[in-house]
Amino acid sequence: MDCLTFVDRVVLVAAVIASAFSIHTRYRNEPLYHLAKPIPLFLVIALFFVNLVSFAPQPLFLHLIFLGLFAGVAGDILLLSPKRFLAGLVAFLTGHLLYVAAFAGEAFTLPWVWVLVPVAVTLGFGVVLLGRMEEGARKKYRLPLLVYLAAITLMFVTALNFDRNLSPGLPLFTLGAFLFCISDGVLAWDRFHRPFRAAQGIILTTYYGAQILIGFRAMCLFEI
Numbered sequence: 001m002d003c004l005t006f007v008d009r010v011v012l013v014a015a016v017i018a019s020a021f022s023i024h025t026r027y028r029n030e031p032l033y034h035l036a037k038p039i040p041l042f043l044v045i046a047l048f049f050v051n052l053v054s055f056a057p058q059p060l061f062l063h064l065i066f067l068g069l070f071a072g073v074a075g076d077i078l079l080l081s082p083k084r085f086l087a088g089l090v091a092f093l094t095g096h097l098l099y100v101a102a103f104a105g106e107a108f109t110l111p112w113v114w115v116l117v118p119v120a121v122t123l124g125f126g127v128v129l130l131g132r133m134e135e136g137a138r139k140k141y142r143l144p145l146l147v148y149l150a151a152i153t154l155m156f157v158t159a160l161n162f163d164r165n166l167s168p169g170l171p172l173f174t175l176g177a178f179l180f181c182i183s184d185g186v187l188a189w190d191r192f193h194r195p196f197r198a199a200q201g202i203i204l205t206t207y208y209g210a211q212i213l214i215g216f217r218a219m220c221l222f223e224i
Contacts, residue, residue: 001141003220004216004219004220007047008047008216008219011043011044011046011047012212014043015040015043015044015208015212016035016040016208016212018036018039018043019040019204019205019208019209019212020163021039022036022037022039022040022204022208023061023204023205023208023220024125026135026200026201026204027174027200027201029215033163034080036074037077037080038073038076038077040208040211041069041072041073041076041211042214043054044069044074044211044215044216045066045069045070045073045215046121047064047149047219048065048069048215048218048219049066050205051219052066052083060102060105062082062218063100063106063220064099064101064102065098065214066088066097066108066216067095067098067103068095068096068097068098068099068213068214069211069215070095071091071092071094071095071098071120072091072092072095072211074091074092075088075089075095078091085191087143089144089148092148093116093147093148094152094182096148096151096152096154096155096180097151097155097156098154099155099159099177100151100154100158100213102162102218103155103158103159103173104158104161104162104167104180105160105162106161106162106165107165109161109164109165110157110160110164111143114157115157117154117180118153118156118157119157121146121209122149122150122152122153122181123149125149125185126145126146126149129188129189129192129193130142130145132192132193132194133192134177137192141192145179145188148184150176151182152181153181155180156174156177156178156180156181159171159173159176159177160174160177166221172213172214172217173213173214173217175213176184176210176211176213176214176217177210177214178205179207179210179213180207180210182202182206183202183203183206183207183210184205186199186203186206187203189191191205
């Protein structure tokens with residue numbers, strides 16, 4: 001992203017380092033992880049806010065992305081407690097819908113086959129996961145899970161449409177949305193079907209990557 005300033009690049013590197021540190025603490029030091037987990041997104045949000053308040057006029061797109069990032073921090077904190085899983089899910093769902101609102105401001109010009117493929121993949125994943133969940137978990141989480149899968153798919157499709165129409169260069173919003181799909185998919189599989197040790201590393205790596213890409217691409221797109 002050539003449009004980033006020196007300060008932007010410093011914060012970007014700091015966010016990447018903080019992400020790596022958070023992932024490390026997730027496996028090595030659980031109490032420290034609780035402190036480290038939200039730091040990467042706090043860095044992105046702080047930079048975004050400083051740039052946003054100095055930019056005029058302020059497009060609605062930027063406000064929606066900023067609020068989406070903020071919802072992500074709320075989800076980060078809530079998911080630190082297993083008892084707040086549903087609340088964390090709602091926070092991330094809100095973030096996804098804010099991103100959808102940001103990306104959906106342009107005319108939809110995607111060929112329908114580009115829409116059907118991600119919808120089919122998501123639907124297939126949802127059917128398989130629901131079929132392998134325990135009965136109690138399936139009854140409790142079926143509706144929230146389906147709503148969440150629909151939202152993440154919609155975010156991916158709208159990001160793809162936005163990149164195709166308005167975002168020159170690499171489709172970084174689409175890549176960010178795709179990383180979100182991987183992160184949320186692995187999270188659902190790990191929690192509701194078969195936990196595995198590498199899951200947290202995959203979830204956090206793709207999640208941080210998604211948020212950093214979306215946040216910095218938004219700043220770069222409008223050169224704030």
